[in-house]
Amino acid sequence: MAKMQGRMQGKVPQGDDRGDGLKEKMVAINRVTKVVKGGRILGFAALTVVGNGDGSVGMGKGKSREVPVAVQKAMDEARRKMIKVNLKNGTLHHPVIGRHGAAKVYMQPASEGTGIIAGGPMRAIFEVMGVHNILAKCIGSTNPYNVVRATLHGLQAMNSPAEIAAKRGKSVEEIMGLAK
Template sequence: MAEEKDKKQSSRRRNNRRTEKESEWQERVVQIRRVTKVVKGGKKLSFRAIVIVGNERGQVGVGVGKASDVIGAVRKGVADGKKHLVNVPLTRDQSIPHPSTGEGGAAQVLIRPAAPGTGVIAGGAVRTVLELAGVKNVLAKRLGSKSPLNNARAALEALSSLRTFQEVAQSRDIPVEQLY
């Protein structure tokens, strides 16, 4: 009987760890679209979900899921977002180290660091990406396409192209103090 209790307790601990790991990630659905495919018997209806996943500590990803029901599409989108995670270098002020641009399809996104207390000045999917990445002070401008998916991917590309001061100093073979 003691062994059974130990097994139950260890399985509970494992379940608690799983929920802790899962709760670390936040997910936000940006768009759900009803899409159709024309087949021999008529039109086949399905749903496409654009989901942004992040931990607000410098990791964020954009995922797309498609399924015959909304819940399945969102679940697939979350899984896809976790596969395409990007690490974002954050400064002490919870901003980004330098200005950056990114492109996704016909969308362009320009992001710039901002002073502490500014907040996230961005719109739509770009705002969601920046918030879930953990950036607190940033200015962003969406240029070109208004598509949420392309804008989210452009923001992700802009964030992935960011480099820390240490990386820049190392690539130039100079000390960090000399960068300023």
């Protein structure tokens, strides 16, 4: 019993514990119970996001009998599954919608000084990836896992002006409306 209590008192990692310059945020910890013949078995599931503050972000989930182990597994998975998102001066290029399951997320760029106007799991993603000005709204399901996945789907679907110009065979100035 003492051995198990020693493991349960472990530190839950927050911030930048590894020294690799990545920001870590815990989105949710869920306590789950498995009922067996002899009683109940407790377990924990953790959902985390990791980002470098410059447009890269990753999401991970981990499960274990102890909270610190579940969080560490989630952080490791988030580091492995990072994606790169093109940002424009700390905000998005254009409004975008992301969907996952019953969760629908609407995100739009905001002017300088607006800040991060988003709730819960979306705010954690924007903070770790380096977005400073954004307006975001969660529509439908507010399940943290689905909201995080919907946000990442939306961010991956976003195109930079250079990508749109290349697809259309035009210059970036024509796409942005700067051509005379």
